Amino acid sequence: MSRNAAPSMASNSNSSHATNYAANKSVPLAKRLLFPTAPASSFDFPPLFLTTVPPELDAELYDVIALALRAFVQPWWTKITRYDKEFLPIITEILTQVFRTFEERLAQAQKRGDVAELAFKDIPLIITQHYHDFRTAQSKLNSSYAAGGALSLPILFHASQSHIAVKPGGEIDLDYVRFLVDHILKTCLPKQDWDPEAERVIVREIIVKIVAKDILGKITQPWFIEKLILDQLMMNIPSTKSKDTKPHQNGFSLHSALIAILTLIQSISGFCLALAHAYRQAVVTIKEVNQHSDISESAAPTPPPAHPQEASSSLPPFPFDIDPLSVSQTPSERSTPSPKHSISSSSNSPEHIPFASTDSSDQLNLLHDLATYPLLMLTEVFTTDSRFASSTIMSTAGMVASQGVAGRWFDKFLPYLLTRIMSASLIQTITRSAKRTLFPNGYPAPPPIDPTPEEQAETRRRLVNFLDGYALAPLLLGPHPSDTISAALEPLESRECNVHLIMILLDRILGVLFPELFDGTG
Numbered sequence: 150m151s152r153n154a155a156p157s158m159a160s161n162s163n164s165s166h167a168t169n170y171a172a173n174k175s176v177p178l179a180k181r182l183l184f185p186t187a188p189a190s191s192f193d194f195p196p197l198f199l200t201t202v203p204p205e206l207d208a209e210l211y212d213v214i215a216l217a218l219r220a221f222v223q224p225w226w227t228k229i230t231r232y233d234k235e236f237l238p239i240i241t242e243i244l245t246q247v248f249r250t251f252e253e254r255l256a257q258a259q260k261r262g263d264v265a266e267l268a269f270k271d272i273p274l275i276i277t278q279h280y281h282d283f284r285t286a287q288s289k290l291n292s293s294y295a296a297g298g299a300l301s302l303p304i305l306f307h308a309s310q311s312h313i314a315v316k317p318g319g320e321i322d323l324d325y326v327r328f329l330v331d332h333i334l335k336t337c338l339p340k341q342d343w344d345p346e347a348e349r350v351i352v353r354e355i356i357v358k359i360v361a362k363d364i365l366g367k368i369t370q371p372w373f374i375e376k377l378i379l380d381q382l383m384m385n386i387p388s389t390k391s392k393d394t395k396p397h398q399n400g401f402s403l404h405s406a407l408i409a410i411l412t413l414i415q416s417i418s419g420f421c422l423a424l425a426h427a428y429r430q431a432v433v434t435i436k437e438v439n440q441h442s443d444i445s446e447s448a449a450p451t452p453p454p455a456h457p458q459e460a461s462s463s464l465p466p467f468p469f470d471i472d473p474l475s476v477s478q479t480p481s482e483r484s485t486p487s488p489k490h491s492i493s494s495s496s497n498s499p500e501h502i503p504f505a506s507t508d509s510s511d512q513l514n515l516l517h518d519l520a521t522y523p524l525l526m527l528t529e530v531f532t533t534d535s536r537f538a539s540s541t542i543m544s545t546a547g548m549v550a551s552q553g554v555a556g557r558w559f560d561k562f563l564p565y566l567l568t569r570i571m572s573a574s575l576i577q578t579i580t581r582s583a584k585r586t587l588f589p590n591g592y593p594a595p596p597p598i599d600p601t602p603e604e605q606a607e608t609r610r611r612l613v614n615f616l617d618g619y620a621l622a623p624l625l626l627g628p629h630p631s632d633t634i635s636a637a638l639e640p641l642e643s644r645e646c647n648v649h650l651i652m653i654l655l656d657r658i659l660g661v662l663f664p665e666l667f668d669g670t671g
Contacts, residue, residue, distance in 0.1 A: 319645025
């Protein structure tokens with residue numbers, strides 16, 4: 150062998166390693182970690198859902214699963230054994246069962262009408278109760294109810310919305326979250342996957358870490374809620390504030406008059422085109438809503454039962470003819486008088502799961518007055534009943550939304566709108582946002598740095614003054630809209646109180662998907 154042979158062999162070896170490394174890097178992370186034995190070429194991810202969804206959604210979800218397992222499982226698992234390639238695929242199979250069970254439960258709940266009831270009735274009422282209890286606790290500060298000022302606002306609020314998973318200081322009990330995740334895994338997994346305790350505990354702790362510490366720890370922060378609201382407003386509501394423009398020269402000229410005339414003609418034509426498009430879209434939407442409701446009514450031909458009218462002692466008087474406590478009753482209880490329940494304790498009592506054992510046709514018939522509950526929430530949030538103009542407007546809107554042809558049409562339109570919103574594209578957008586937030590560089594993000602007090606104050610100032618310049622704002626929010634908005638933000642500016650709100654909402658959402666969790670049969 151010649152002397153040049155050794156360098157040549159080393160060069161070939163390095164080139165081979167570089168080629169293999171480049172080829173390995175071209176394979177997606179989810180393929181390398183979750184499906185190591187599958188062929189690299191012409192590989193398609195197996196579907197995560199039972200229904201057909203775009204392949205891009207499956208790829209995004211598998212990518213998030215792979216990133217989470219690489220971050221939270223692989224570091225310590227490789228210390229136990231470096232050669233085992235089956236552990237992560239087994240966890241992936243378990244998560245696939247969880248996804249499919251959630252899909253089945255969600256489809257069943259949507260067929261029963263529980264999802265529409267959750268979105269347009271339960272959630273608005275829970276938020277309404279949160280605002281009412283917060284303001285009640287705030288009014289008790291520096292009084293004998295607060296032991297002469299010795300009790301803080303979170304302690305007073307906790308007394309009115311005590312929750313088994315929330316401590317008086319606003320800390321979340323992780324054992325409660327583990328219990329919820331354990332029940333979900335037991336429901337979702339077959340017996341052979343549920344029995345191995347090691348696999349179940351690992352999957353549970355991953356979910357608890359992401360949900361309880363990463364997600365809930367952030368969304369309960371007041372600055373995060375205010376920034377989220379401000380971002381949504383900036384995306385969906387155009388600003389009317391004047392932009393910097395060049396100063397116009399004084400005086401009249403034929404050129405400026407011609408420009409003004411052409412601009413006016415363009416504005417009128419644009420308005421007419423927009424009006425025609427809106428009319429056509431409204432006609433199409435009305436036809437689709439009627440077709441959607443006809444399909445639902447074919448499964449439930451009986452007329453809706455009479456809505457119960459009860460007095461409420463836990464909520465302030467509302468300007469609409471509605472029972473804010475009906476959300477906490479079962480369908481059989483809603484058709485007959487029943488004892489009063491408090492929404493603030495909805496997470497601790499089995500009576501607050503209103504669809505555990507009813508027929509789907511009965512549940513479809515209960516979907517009425519759906520537009521009224523969001524109006525109730527707006528009434529409480531912006532204290533519209535304290536101003537004559539806004540009280541009149543909201544009362545009129547409440548009567549229109551709950552009575553007559555308009556009320557019945559809203560009861561058809563809102564569930565239809567919800568089915569249009571709940572799409573694969575929405576899930577894909579949420580998944581991408583979550584991946585960018587939790588794994589910005591392919592690895593867990595460092596602990597988020599809270600904005601400085603100056604930055605938080607600037608976000609709040611922009612949000613409070615967002616509606617300045619809108620002509621209709623004083624009509625609904627009073628002569629000083631910024632003061633009304635500032636007061637509306639106060640119940641969201643206590644992290645400890647926000648924890649109660651989020652946990653009750655979480656209980657209610659899980660109650661829709663897993664009603665046996667709270668009715669004593671699980």
